[in-house]
Amino acid sequence: MIGIIDYGMGNLFSIRKALERLDVEHFISDDKRALMHASGLILPGVGSFKKAMVHLNQLGFTEMVKQYAEQGKPLLGICLGMQLLFERSDENGHTTGLGLLPGKVRRLDHSLAYKVPHMGWNNLYYARPSRILSELDEDFVYFVHAYYVDTDDPDVMIASCHYGIEVPAIVGKKNIIGMQFHPEKSGQLGIKLLRNFTEVVVGRGKAV
Amino acid sequence: MLTKRIIPCLDVKDGRVVKGVQFIDLNDVGDPVELASYYDEQGADELVLLDISASLEGRKTMIDVVRAVASELTIPFTVGGGINDLEDIKSLLRAGADKVSLNTAAVNNPNLISEGARFWGTQCIVVAIDAKFDKQLGSWVVYIHGGKKQTRLEVAQWAREVVMRGAGEILLTSMDQDGAKNGFDIALTKYVSEATSVPVIASGGAGEAEHFQEVFLKGRANAALAASIFHYKETSVIEVKDYLRRAGVHVR
Secondary structure, X not given: OEEEEOOOOOOHHHHHHHHHHOOOOEEEEOOHHHHHOOOEEEEOOOOOHXXXXXXXXXXXXXXXXXXXXXXXXXXXXXXXXXXXXXXXXXXXXXXXXXXXXXXXXXXXXXXXXXXXXXXXXXXXXXXXXXXXXOOOOOOEEXXXXXXXXXXXXXXXXXXXXXXXXXXXXXXXXXXXXXXXXXXXXOHHHHHHHHHHXXXXXXXXXXXX | OEOOEEEEEEEEEOOEEEEEEOOEEEEEEEOHHHHHHHHHHHOOOXXXXXXXXXXXXXXXXXXXXXHHHHHHOOOOEEEEOOOOOHHXXXXXXXXXXXXXXXXXXXXXXXXXXXHHHHHHOHHHEEEEXXXXXXXXXXXXXXXXXXXXXXXEEEHHHHHHHHHHOXXXXXXXXXXXXXXXXXXXXXXXXXXXXXXXXXXXXXXXXXXXXXXXXXXXXXXXXXEEEEOHHHHOOOOOHHHHHHHHHHOOOOOO
16 A cells, blocks of 8 residues: 655646556555555655645654655655655755765756756666566656756665756655656556556565 | 656636636636546546636535546646635645646645645645747746736746746746647747646647647647637547647657
Protein backbone atom coordinates (compact mmCIF):
# COMPACT_ATOMS: atom_id res chain seq x y z
CA MET A 1 0.00 0.00 0.00
CA ILE A 2 1.39 3.38 -1.03
CA GLY A 3 0.77 6.36 1.22
CA ILE A 4 0.45 9.87 -0.16
CA ILE A 5 1.33 12.50 2.43
CA ASP A 6 -1.40 15.13 2.77
CA TYR A 7 0.26 18.17 4.32
CA GLY A 8 -1.81 20.79 2.52
CA MET A 9 0.62 21.57 -0.29
CA GLY A 10 -0.18 19.33 -3.19
CA ASN A 11 -2.55 18.71 -6.01
CA LEU A 12 -3.36 15.22 -4.82
CA PHE A 13 -6.19 14.61 -7.28
CA SER A 14 -4.03 13.77 -10.29
CA ILE A 15 -1.56 11.58 -8.38
CA ARG A 16 -4.47 9.60 -6.99
CA LYS A 17 -6.00 9.26 -10.46
CA ALA A 18 -2.69 8.06 -11.91
CA LEU A 19 -2.36 5.37 -9.20
CA GLU A 20 -5.99 4.36 -9.79
CA ARG A 21 -5.21 3.97 -13.49
CA LEU A 22 -2.28 1.72 -12.57
CA ASP A 23 -4.58 -0.24 -10.26
CA VAL A 24 -2.21 0.32 -7.33
CA GLU A 25 -3.49 0.27 -3.75
CA HIS A 26 -2.94 3.64 -2.12
CA PHE A 27 -4.27 6.05 0.48
CA ILE A 28 -4.05 9.78 1.11
CA SER A 29 -3.47 10.66 4.73
CA ASP A 30 -2.18 13.11 7.29
CA ASP A 31 -2.01 10.35 9.92
CA LYS A 32 1.66 9.78 10.68
CA ARG A 33 1.18 6.29 12.14
CA ALA A 34 -0.73 5.09 9.11
CA LEU A 35 1.85 6.63 6.80
CA MET A 36 4.73 4.99 8.69
CA HIS A 37 3.13 1.61 7.97
CA ALA A 38 2.87 2.25 4.23
CA SER A 39 5.15 0.12 2.05
CA GLY A 40 6.03 3.20 -0.02
CA LEU A 41 5.50 6.93 0.42
CA ILE A 42 4.87 9.76 -2.01
CA LEU A 43 5.71 13.32 -0.96
CA PRO A 44 3.85 15.61 -3.39
CA GLY A 45 3.97 19.38 -3.44
CA VAL A 46 3.52 22.53 -5.48
CA GLY A 47 4.18 26.09 -4.40
CA SER A 48 6.74 27.56 -2.05
CA PHE A 49 9.61 25.60 -0.43
CA LYS A 50 9.50 27.72 2.69
CA LYS A 51 5.76 27.31 3.20
CA ALA A 52 6.02 23.56 2.59
CA MET A 53 8.76 23.18 5.23
CA VAL A 54 6.72 25.26 7.70
CA HIS A 55 3.78 22.88 7.14
CA LEU A 56 5.96 19.77 7.43
CA ASN A 57 7.62 21.05 10.61
CA GLN A 58 4.41 22.20 12.28
CA LEU A 59 2.57 18.98 11.50
CA GLY A 60 5.49 16.81 12.65
CA PHE A 61 6.08 15.31 9.21
CA THR A 62 9.74 16.33 8.97
CA GLU A 63 10.89 13.79 11.57
CA MET A 64 8.44 11.19 10.34
CA VAL A 65 9.66 11.34 6.73
CA LYS A 66 13.29 11.14 7.87
CA GLN A 67 12.55 8.12 10.05
CA TYR A 68 10.65 6.48 7.24
CA ALA A 69 13.55 6.98 4.85
CA GLU A 70 16.05 5.62 7.38
CA GLN A 71 14.09 2.36 7.50
CA GLY A 72 15.04 1.87 3.86
CA LYS A 73 11.48 1.96 2.54
CA PRO A 74 10.86 3.61 -0.87
CA LEU A 75 10.14 7.35 -0.78
CA LEU A 76 9.23 9.38 -3.89
CA GLY A 77 9.23 13.19 -3.89
CA ILE A 78 7.44 14.87 -6.79
CA CYS A 79 8.16 18.42 -8.05
CA LEU A 80 8.44 20.59 -4.90
CA GLY A 81 8.34 17.27 -3.01
CA MET A 82 11.62 16.35 -4.71
CA GLN A 83 13.24 19.68 -3.86
CA LEU A 84 12.28 19.24 -0.19
CA LEU A 85 14.46 16.10 -0.05
CA PHE A 86 17.59 18.27 -0.34
CA GLU A 87 19.53 20.23 2.27
CA ARG A 88 18.32 23.79 1.72
CA SER A 89 16.71 26.31 -0.62
CA ASP A 90 17.43 29.92 -1.58
CA GLU A 91 13.71 30.57 -2.14
CA ASN A 92 12.56 33.60 -0.03
CA GLY A 93 15.81 33.63 1.93
CA HIS A 94 17.36 30.53 3.38
CA THR A 95 15.21 27.51 4.30
CA THR A 96 16.41 24.16 5.63
CA GLY A 97 15.04 21.11 3.83
CA LEU A 98 14.77 17.43 4.79
CA GLY A 99 18.47 16.86 4.03
CA LEU A 100 17.98 13.32 2.74
CA LEU A 101 19.94 14.08 -0.44
CA PRO A 102 23.02 16.34 -0.84
CA GLY A 103 22.49 19.64 -2.65
CA LYS A 104 20.62 22.91 -2.57
CA VAL A 105 17.70 24.47 -4.42
CA ARG A 106 18.30 27.63 -6.45
CA ARG A 107 16.27 29.86 -8.74
CA LEU A 108 16.57 29.42 -12.51
CA ASP A 109 17.94 32.49 -14.33
CA HIS A 110 15.46 33.80 -16.91
CA SER A 111 16.05 35.18 -20.38
CA LEU A 112 13.94 35.53 -23.51
CA ALA A 113 15.13 32.10 -24.65
CA TYR A 114 14.62 30.55 -21.22
CA LYS A 115 11.52 31.90 -19.56
CA VAL A 116 10.84 31.13 -15.90
CA PRO A 117 8.92 29.09 -14.78
CA HIS A 118 10.40 26.32 -16.95
CA MET A 119 7.01 25.20 -18.15
CA GLY A 120 6.14 22.47 -20.62
CA TRP A 121 7.42 19.25 -22.18
CA ASN A 122 11.17 18.70 -22.16
CA ASN A 123 13.36 15.77 -23.24
CA LEU A 124 14.49 13.50 -20.44
CA TYR A 125 18.09 12.21 -20.77
CA TYR A 126 19.14 9.23 -18.71
CA ALA A 127 22.41 9.70 -16.83
CA ARG A 128 22.79 6.10 -15.69
CA PRO A 129 20.87 2.84 -15.40
CA SER A 130 18.39 2.64 -12.55
CA ARG A 131 15.47 0.45 -11.53
CA ILE A 132 13.18 3.43 -11.83
CA LEU A 133 14.10 3.70 -15.54
CA SER A 134 13.82 -0.03 -16.12
CA GLU A 135 12.68 -0.80 -19.70
CA LEU A 136 11.83 2.82 -20.46
CA ASP A 137 13.03 4.85 -23.46
CA GLU A 138 13.96 8.52 -23.19
CA ASP A 139 10.97 10.72 -23.99
CA PHE A 140 9.28 14.00 -23.04
CA VAL A 141 7.88 14.78 -19.59
CA TYR A 142 6.00 17.81 -18.26
CA PHE A 143 7.92 20.32 -16.11
CA VAL A 144 6.70 23.36 -14.25
CA HIS A 145 9.15 24.89 -11.80
CA ALA A 146 11.12 28.08 -11.17
CA TYR A 147 13.77 26.51 -8.91
CA TYR A 148 16.17 23.66 -9.60
CA VAL A 149 18.45 21.37 -7.61
CA ASP A 150 22.15 22.14 -7.61
CA THR A 151 24.12 19.12 -6.42
CA ASP A 152 27.84 18.30 -6.41
CA ASP A 153 27.21 14.60 -6.00
CA PRO A 154 27.16 13.05 -9.50
CA ASP A 155 25.75 9.80 -8.11
CA VAL A 156 22.49 11.53 -7.25
CA MET A 157 21.68 12.35 -10.89
CA ILE A 158 19.62 9.66 -12.63
CA ALA A 159 18.12 11.74 -15.45
CA SER A 160 18.29 15.37 -16.55
CA CYS A 161 16.96 17.83 -19.09
CA HIS A 162 18.43 20.91 -20.77
CA TYR A 163 17.08 24.36 -20.04
CA GLY A 164 20.00 26.72 -20.43
CA ILE A 165 21.71 24.58 -17.84
CA GLU A 166 21.53 20.87 -17.05
CA VAL A 167 18.47 20.52 -14.81
CA PRO A 168 18.28 17.44 -12.54
CA ALA A 169 15.02 15.73 -13.47
CA ILE A 170 15.22 12.39 -11.66
CA VAL A 171 17.44 12.14 -8.61
CA GLY A 172 17.97 9.48 -6.01
CA LYS A 173 20.03 7.44 -3.64
CA LYS A 174 19.22 3.96 -2.38
CA ASN A 175 15.52 3.99 -1.40
CA ILE A 176 14.98 7.72 -1.99
CA ILE A 177 13.89 9.09 -5.33
CA GLY A 178 12.77 12.47 -6.63
CA MET A 179 11.18 13.68 -9.86
CA GLN A 180 11.29 17.37 -10.73
CA PHE A 181 8.61 17.01 -13.40
CA HIS A 182 5.05 15.76 -12.87
CA PRO A 183 4.90 12.04 -13.75
CA GLU A 184 1.14 12.12 -13.14
CA LYS A 185 0.82 14.73 -15.91
CA SER A 186 3.46 13.40 -18.30
CA GLY A 187 1.54 11.14 -20.65
CA GLN A 188 2.67 7.54 -21.11
CA LEU A 189 6.27 7.87 -19.87
CA GLY A 190 5.03 9.53 -16.69
CA ILE A 191 2.62 6.70 -15.99
CA LYS A 192 5.36 4.12 -16.64
CA LEU A 193 7.74 5.88 -14.25
CA LEU A 194 5.08 5.74 -11.55
CA ARG A 195 4.51 2.08 -12.39
CA ASN A 196 8.25 1.40 -11.94
CA PHE A 197 8.13 3.14 -8.57
CA THR A 198 5.22 0.96 -7.47
CA GLU A 199 7.17 -2.12 -8.60
CA VAL A 200 10.10 -1.00 -6.45
CA VAL A 201 7.64 -0.70 -3.56
CA VAL A 202 6.26 -4.19 -4.13
CA GLY A 203 9.79 -5.60 -4.47
CA ARG A 204 10.87 -3.64 -1.37
CA GLY A 205 14.21 -3.07 -3.03
CA LYS A 206 16.37 -0.11 -3.77
CA ALA A 207 14.64 2.53 -5.87
CA VAL A 208 17.86 3.61 -7.56
CA MET B 1 15.22 21.20 -25.19
CA LEU B 2 11.85 22.55 -24.15
CA THR B 3 9.19 22.08 -26.81
CA LYS B 4 6.67 24.60 -28.09
CA ARG B 5 3.22 23.71 -26.81
CA ILE B 6 0.01 23.27 -28.80
CA ILE B 7 -3.04 23.87 -26.62
CA PRO B 8 -6.60 23.22 -27.75
CA CYS B 9 -9.15 25.33 -25.93
CA LEU B 10 -12.62 24.18 -24.98
CA ASP B 11 -15.15 26.95 -24.38
CA VAL B 12 -17.67 25.38 -22.02
CA LYS B 13 -21.18 26.67 -21.47
CA ASP B 14 -23.51 24.85 -19.08
CA GLY B 15 -21.39 21.71 -19.33
CA ARG B 16 -21.05 21.58 -23.15
CA VAL B 17 -18.25 22.75 -25.46
CA VAL B 18 -19.11 25.73 -27.67
CA LYS B 19 -16.96 28.10 -29.69
CA GLY B 20 -17.66 31.72 -30.39
CA VAL B 21 -16.48 33.58 -33.43
CA GLN B 22 -15.23 37.01 -32.37
CA PHE B 23 -16.84 36.43 -28.98
CA ILE B 24 -20.39 36.00 -30.38
CA ASP B 25 -22.37 33.33 -32.34
CA LEU B 26 -22.16 30.10 -30.40
CA ASN B 27 -22.39 26.63 -31.91
CA ASP B 28 -22.50 23.50 -29.80
CA VAL B 29 -19.60 21.29 -30.77
CA GLY B 30 -19.60 18.65 -28.11
CA ASP B 31 -18.95 16.94 -24.88
CA PRO B 32 -15.93 18.28 -22.91
CA VAL B 33 -14.70 14.92 -21.59
CA GLU B 34 -14.88 13.32 -25.00
CA LEU B 35 -13.05 16.21 -26.64
CA ALA B 36 -10.44 16.38 -23.87
CA SER B 37 -9.53 12.69 -24.25
CA TYR B 38 -9.48 13.04 -28.01
CA TYR B 39 -6.95 15.88 -27.80
CA ASP B 40 -4.85 14.05 -25.21
CA GLU B 41 -4.56 11.08 -27.60
CA GLN B 42 -3.76 13.40 -30.49
CA GLY B 43 -0.71 14.71 -28.64
CA ALA B 44 -2.05 18.02 -27.33
CA ASP B 45 0.49 19.36 -24.82
CA GLU B 46 -2.08 20.89 -22.50
CA LEU B 47 -5.73 21.84 -22.53
CA VAL B 48 -7.57 24.99 -21.56
CA LEU B 49 -11.20 24.93 -20.43
CA LEU B 50 -12.94 28.27 -20.41
CA ASP B 51 -16.25 28.50 -18.58
CA ILE B 52 -18.45 30.95 -20.41
CA SER B 53 -21.65 30.11 -18.52
CA ALA B 54 -23.61 33.17 -17.54
CA SER B 55 -25.66 31.56 -14.78
CA LEU B 56 -24.68 30.42 -11.32
CA GLU B 57 -26.00 26.97 -12.14
CA GLY B 58 -23.76 26.76 -15.19
CA ARG B 59 -20.80 27.66 -13.00
CA LYS B 60 -21.58 24.87 -10.58
CA THR B 61 -21.75 22.42 -13.48
CA MET B 62 -18.19 23.46 -14.33
CA ILE B 63 -16.79 21.84 -11.17
CA ASP B 64 -18.26 18.51 -12.30
CA VAL B 65 -16.87 19.02 -15.81
CA VAL B 66 -13.41 19.76 -14.37
CA ARG B 67 -13.51 16.65 -12.19
CA ALA B 68 -14.62 14.46 -15.10
CA VAL B 69 -11.98 15.89 -17.47
CA ALA B 70 -9.22 15.60 -14.83
CA SER B 71 -10.05 11.93 -14.34
CA GLU B 72 -9.38 11.19 -18.01
CA LEU B 73 -6.39 13.37 -18.86
CA THR B 74 -2.69 12.44 -18.72
CA ILE B 75 -1.66 16.03 -19.57
CA PRO B 76 -2.01 19.28 -17.60
CA PHE B 77 -5.00 21.54 -17.97
CA THR B 78 -6.00 25.08 -17.10
CA VAL B 79 -9.47 26.29 -16.17
CA GLY B 80 -10.64 29.85 -16.62
CA GLY B 81 -13.78 31.94 -16.77
CA GLY B 82 -15.90 33.29 -13.95
CA ILE B 83 -13.21 32.97 -11.28
CA ASN B 84 -13.78 35.76 -8.76
CA ASP B 85 -12.06 34.85 -5.52
CA LEU B 86 -9.72 32.48 -3.69
CA GLU B 87 -12.60 30.10 -2.96
CA ASP B 88 -13.27 29.70 -6.69
CA ILE B 89 -9.59 28.94 -7.30
CA LYS B 90 -9.51 26.46 -4.45
CA SER B 91 -12.55 24.51 -5.63
CA LEU B 92 -11.23 24.25 -9.20
CA LEU B 93 -7.78 23.07 -8.08
CA ARG B 94 -9.43 20.56 -5.75
CA ALA B 95 -11.54 19.27 -8.61
CA GLY B 96 -8.32 18.48 -10.48
CA ALA B 97 -7.36 21.59 -12.46
CA ASP B 98 -3.59 22.14 -12.62
CA LYS B 99 -3.80 25.87 -13.24
CA VAL B 100 -6.45 28.55 -13.14
CA SER B 101 -6.71 31.44 -15.54
CA LEU B 102 -7.79 34.85 -14.23
CA ASN B 103 -9.02 37.58 -16.53
CA THR B 104 -11.64 40.17 -15.45
CA ALA B 105 -11.13 39.40 -11.75
CA ALA B 106 -7.37 40.04 -12.10
CA VAL B 107 -8.03 43.53 -13.47
CA ASN B 108 -10.72 44.36 -10.91
CA ASN B 109 -8.77 42.92 -8.00
CA PRO B 110 -5.04 42.48 -8.80
CA ASN B 111 -4.49 41.20 -5.24
CA LEU B 112 -6.18 37.99 -6.32
CA ILE B 113 -3.09 37.24 -8.46
CA SER B 114 -0.70 37.84 -5.56
CA GLU B 115 -2.79 35.92 -3.06
CA GLY B 116 -3.41 33.02 -5.42
CA ALA B 117 0.31 32.78 -6.17
CA ARG B 118 1.16 32.93 -2.47
CA PHE B 119 -1.32 30.17 -1.57
CA TRP B 120 -0.79 27.76 -4.44
CA GLY B 121 2.40 28.89 -6.17
CA THR B 122 3.00 30.95 -9.29
CA GLN B 123 2.93 27.83 -11.47
CA CYS B 124 -0.83 27.52 -11.14
CA ILE B 125 -1.79 31.16 -11.70
CA VAL B 126 -2.28 32.07 -15.36
CA VAL B 127 -3.44 35.56 -16.23
CA ALA B 128 -5.49 35.80 -19.41
CA ILE B 129 -5.22 39.10 -21.25
CA ASP B 130 -7.62 40.07 -24.06
CA ALA B 131 -6.04 42.88 -26.07
CA LYS B 132 -7.13 45.05 -28.98
CA PHE B 133 -5.06 47.58 -30.94
CA ASP B 134 -5.86 51.21 -30.21
CA LYS B 135 -4.81 53.58 -32.99
CA GLN B 136 -4.82 56.65 -30.78
CA LEU B 137 -2.59 55.01 -28.21
CA GLY B 138 -0.43 53.32 -30.83
CA SER B 139 -0.48 50.15 -28.77
CA TRP B 140 -2.81 47.46 -27.49
CA VAL B 141 -5.40 48.02 -24.77
CA VAL B 142 -6.69 45.39 -22.33
CA TYR B 143 -10.38 44.43 -22.45
CA ILE B 144 -12.39 42.58 -19.80
CA HIS B 145 -15.84 40.94 -19.48
CA GLY B 146 -15.24 38.68 -22.49
CA GLY B 147 -14.10 41.56 -24.67
CA LYS B 148 -17.10 43.75 -23.94
CA LYS B 149 -15.45 46.33 -21.71
CA GLN B 150 -12.40 48.40 -22.49
CA THR B 151 -9.95 49.25 -19.69
CA ARG B 152 -7.27 51.94 -19.56
CA LEU B 153 -4.51 49.36 -19.26
CA GLU B 154 -1.75 49.20 -21.86
CA VAL B 155 -1.01 45.55 -22.58
CA ALA B 156 2.75 45.36 -21.80
CA GLN B 157 2.37 47.43 -18.64
CA TRP B 158 -0.38 45.15 -17.44
CA ALA B 159 1.60 42.05 -18.42
CA ARG B 160 4.58 43.22 -16.38
CA GLU B 161 2.36 43.96 -13.42
CA VAL B 162 0.72 40.54 -13.40
CA VAL B 163 4.15 38.87 -13.55
CA MET B 164 5.38 41.03 -10.70
CA ARG B 165 2.33 39.94 -8.71
CA GLY B 166 3.09 36.27 -9.29
CA ALA B 167 1.45 35.13 -12.55
CA GLY B 168 3.38 32.10 -13.84
CA GLU B 169 2.11 32.39 -17.39
CA ILE B 170 0.21 34.77 -19.67
CA LEU B 171 -2.57 33.67 -21.99
CA LEU B 172 -2.66 36.46 -24.56
CA THR B 173 -5.67 36.75 -26.87
CA SER B 174 -5.70 39.13 -29.81
CA MET B 175 -9.25 40.42 -30.18
CA ASP B 176 -8.35 41.80 -33.60
CA GLN B 177 -7.42 38.34 -34.87
CA ASP B 178 -9.78 36.13 -32.87
CA GLY B 179 -12.03 34.08 -35.12
CA ALA B 180 -10.56 35.53 -38.33
CA LYS B 181 -8.38 32.45 -39.01
CA ASN B 182 -5.76 34.43 -40.89
CA GLY B 183 -2.97 34.03 -38.37
CA PHE B 184 -1.97 34.97 -34.84
CA ASP B 185 -1.16 38.58 -33.99
CA ILE B 186 2.62 38.36 -34.38
CA ALA B 187 3.39 41.94 -33.38
CA LEU B 188 1.29 41.77 -30.21
CA THR B 189 2.68 38.38 -29.18
CA LYS B 190 6.30 39.41 -29.74
CA TYR B 191 5.72 42.66 -27.88
CA VAL B 192 4.30 40.98 -24.78
CA SER B 193 6.70 38.02 -24.86
CA GLU B 194 9.71 40.33 -24.94
CA ALA B 195 8.25 42.48 -22.15
CA THR B 196 7.85 39.61 -19.67
CA SER B 197 9.92 36.87 -18.04
CA VAL B 198 7.21 34.20 -17.96
CA PRO B 199 5.92 31.97 -20.80
CA VAL B 200 3.34 33.49 -23.16
CA ILE B 201 0.55 31.50 -24.80
CA ALA B 202 -0.60 33.14 -28.05
CA SER B 203 -4.29 32.93 -28.83
CA GLY B 204 -6.67 34.17 -31.50
CA GLY B 205 -6.39 33.78 -35.24
CA ALA B 206 -5.13 30.24 -35.84
CA GLY B 207 -6.32 29.05 -39.24
CA GLU B 208 -3.63 26.64 -40.46
CA ALA B 209 -0.40 24.93 -39.41
CA GLU B 210 1.82 27.65 -40.86
CA HIS B 211 0.33 30.19 -38.45
CA PHE B 212 1.74 28.22 -35.51
CA GLN B 213 5.23 28.23 -37.03
CA GLU B 214 4.98 31.99 -37.50
CA VAL B 215 3.90 32.74 -33.93
CA PHE B 216 6.63 30.52 -32.46
CA LEU B 217 9.48 31.80 -34.61
CA LYS B 218 8.52 35.44 -35.23
CA GLY B 219 6.12 36.04 -32.34
CA ARG B 220 8.36 34.38 -29.74
CA ALA B 221 5.39 32.58 -28.22
CA ASN B 222 6.09 29.67 -25.89
CA ALA B 223 2.76 28.03 -26.62
CA ALA B 224 -0.15 28.56 -28.99
CA LEU B 225 -3.84 28.02 -28.38
CA ALA B 226 -6.63 27.27 -30.84
CA ALA B 227 -10.19 26.06 -30.68
CA SER B 228 -12.43 25.97 -33.74
CA ILE B 229 -9.84 24.74 -36.28
CA PHE B 230 -9.37 21.70 -34.06
CA HIS B 231 -13.01 21.24 -33.07
CA TYR B 232 -14.24 21.36 -36.66
CA LYS B 233 -11.33 19.15 -37.75
CA GLU B 234 -10.09 21.70 -40.28
CA THR B 235 -6.69 20.51 -39.12
CA SER B 236 -5.52 18.39 -36.21
CA VAL B 237 -2.93 18.59 -33.46
CA ILE B 238 -1.08 15.76 -35.24
CA GLU B 239 -1.02 17.63 -38.56
CA VAL B 240 0.12 20.88 -36.95
CA LYS B 241 2.93 19.10 -35.10
CA ASP B 242 4.07 17.23 -38.22
CA TYR B 243 4.24 20.53 -40.07
CA LEU B 244 6.18 22.18 -37.23
CA ARG B 245 8.66 19.29 -37.02
CA ARG B 246 9.38 19.59 -40.75
CA ALA B 247 9.79 23.35 -40.30
CA GLY B 248 12.39 22.80 -37.57
CA VAL B 249 10.24 23.82 -34.61
CA HIS B 250 10.87 21.59 -31.59
CA VAL B 251 7.61 19.86 -30.60
CA ARG B 252 6.71 16.77 -28.62
